[in-house]
Amino acid sequence: MNWPAAPVLLPLVTALITLFWGRPGMARRWVTAFSLLLQFAVGVGLVMSTYPGRVLVLGLGAWPAELGIVLVVDLMSAVMVTLTALVALVAQVYGFIEMRWAISHPLRIPLIQFLLAGIQLTFCTGDLFNLFVAFEMMLISSYALLTLEADDWDIKHAFPYVAVNLFGSALFICGCGLVYSLFGTLNFAGIARRTLEMERDGVVTLVSLLLLLVFGIKAGLFPLHLWLPNSYPTLPIPLLALFGGVLTKVGVYVIIRALGTVLPHDLGILHAWLGGFALVTAVVGGIGAISRPFIRGILSFHIVSQVGLMLLAVSFMTPLGLAAAVMILWHNLAVKSSLFLIGGTAALLNRSDDLSRMGGLWSRVPWLGVLFLVQALSLAGIPPLSGFWGKYMVVRAGLEAGEHLLVAGSIGVSVLTLFSMVKIWLATFWAEPDGVVVRVEDPRWRRMTGVVAVLAVVSLAMGLGAEGFSRIAIEAARGVLDQEGYVRAVEQFLGKTGGVTP
Numbered sequence: 001m002n003w004p005a006a007p008v009l010l011p012l013v014t015a016l017i018t019l020f021w022g023r024p025g026m027a028r029r030w031v032t033a034f035s036l037l038l039q040f041a042v043g044v045g046l047v048m049s050t051y052p053g054r055v056l057v058l059g060l061g062a063w064p065a066e067l068g069i070v071l072v073v074d075l076m077s078a079v080m081v082t083l084t085a086l087v088a089l090v091a092q093v094y095g096f097i098e099m100r101w102a103i104s105h106p107l108r109i110p111l112i113q114f115l116l117a118g119i120q121l122t123f124c125t126g127d128l129f130n131l132f133v134a135f136e137m138m139l140i141s142s143y144a145l146l147t148l149e150a151d152d153w154d155i156k157h158a159f160p161y162v163a164v165n166l167f168g169s170a171l172f173i174c175g176c177g178l179v180y181s182l183f184g185t186l187n188f189a190g191i192a193r194r195t196l197e198m199e200r201d202g203v204v205t206l207v208s209l210l211l212l213l214v215f216g217i218k219a220g221l222f223p224l225h226l227w228l229p230n231s232y233p234t235l236p237i238p239l240l241a242l243f244g245g246v247l248t249k250v251g252v253y254v255i256i257r258a259l260g261t262v263l264p265h266d267l268g269i270l271h272a273w274l275g276g277f278a279l280v281t282a283v284v285g286g287i288g289a290i291s292r293p294f295i296r297g298i299l300s301f302h303i304v305s306q307v308g309l310m311l312l313a314v315s316f317m318t319p320l321g322l323a324a325a326v327m328i329l330w331h332n333l334a335v336k337s338s339l340f341l342i343g344g345t346a347a348l349l350n351r352s353d354d355l356s357r358m359g360g361l362w363s364r365v366p367w368l369g370v371l372f373l374v375q376a377l378s379l380a381g382i383p384p385l386s387g388f389w390g391k392y393m394v395v396r397a398g399l400e401a402g403e404h405l406l407v408a409g410s411i412g413v414s415v416l417t418l419f420s421m422v423k424i425w426l427a428t429f430w431a432e433p434d435g436v437v438v439r440v441e442d443p444r445w446r447r448m449t450g451v452v453a454v455l456a457v458v459s460l461a462m463g464l465g466a467e468g469f470s471r472i473a474i475e476a477a478r479g480v481l482d483q484e485g486y487v488r489a490v491e492q493f494l495g496k497t498g499g500v501t502p
Helices: 003-019 026-050 075-098 108-124 128-148 152-183 188-197 202-219 228-234 237-262 268-291 295-315 319-350 366-380 386-401 404-430 444-464 466-481 483-497
Strands: 056-060 069-073
Touching: 003 026, 003 056, 003 069, 003 108, 026 056, 026 075, 026 108, 056 483, 069 075, 069 108, 069 188, 069 483, 075 108, 075 237, 075 319, 075 444, 075 466, 108 128, 108 237, 128 152, 128 237, 152 188, 152 202, 152 228, 188 237, 188 483, 202 237, 202 268, 228 237, 228 295, 237 268, 237 295, 237 319, 237 466, 268 295, 268 404, 295 319, 295 386, 295 404, 319 366, 319 386, 319 404, 319 444, 319 466, 366 386, 366 404, 366 444, 386 404, 386 444, 386 466, 444 466, 466 483
Parallel strands: none
Antiparallel strands: 056 069
């Protein structure tokens, strides 16, 4: 069965087609939209194929497991593939509405597809070196997208992003070398098998810490987050929704995968450090959001805050804690992306996203206000919306683990989030300042609002259907923590195909 390769091949083929298509045109946009819809359909098929507890494995070539490329899809990665394709589809259609094809940059569409190929390879790979390849695909594409349509001022803010991530890439390749010298393989199943068999020592903890550092850079973990709040707001709104909603969550996913499936589960000191840094990350992100005077800046700091909350739940290293992290991760993909798009629509109406120059939207475009209110309250964790259930699971998992300080911190971060969301609401929708004009004559805002509503409906479904989604999240977390089941599935496949070294 070759389905695990489809999420990677589809965006790669689309990128090449659109790259050599020539000048932008409507046909090119239709091809892109169809490809993204197909990618979403493939994701849904993978979810149905992996639920509950099934693991799909594909070995590329008859190479030994220590050398070959292995793609592995379980329920966790299948849901991530699906939600990523959905967010990309909504953001891309939003971008088509925002800018006419005649003035759009010809490289934006192929670069987005190359970025998606790297993201989906991250979710599907079963090998550490190919994870490095996926990271490089993402980083090169993101470097290009960050500067493609930027002016001199914006490019200056892109430099920290490039510098920090290049440093992270250098650490990653060093980490791959250390892992191979220690375990004799870079295959996730092979590493997990070795960790189940070997005795614990300080070297394993050191290598695990190095990998956590690399993945923490990608996720934006404190103090490795400083590049994010200034770099992301320079992006066009559709790209910002994709970067802010998906790209940083890749780092969180890889940390969940590494700590749950690949590395030993008894690295108590490492998990304690992760919990402490995650709490600081969440608090710093929440305070930073309050200090920013414009929508993109506030929401960019909230990326940092939410990443901290997810990793705080991961640090408990219990099935419920991991399920809570997964629930918040899935909710955040939809909510965070939609908030950026709603902010972009509000900026189109007010011709600015500076809160001091905005206002009057509630009386003129109430549906946009309703969408923002639902998503903002969900991000803050107000019941019965989707954000509440993940945070409720964090509190339960933390109390069961005896981590009362981390639980109190997570509640405090929710209060900070609510405060900053109210700040946006009052300035943008409720206030009626003199001299602020709402340009409702621009027809684009109606179609943009309709597109964003898709993600709002998904988020609302997660909240109102919390029992079903939490059941899927618990099943996904159980699969991530089942090292023996993961190893057995990969080894059985490689044994059947002759890919295991005798």
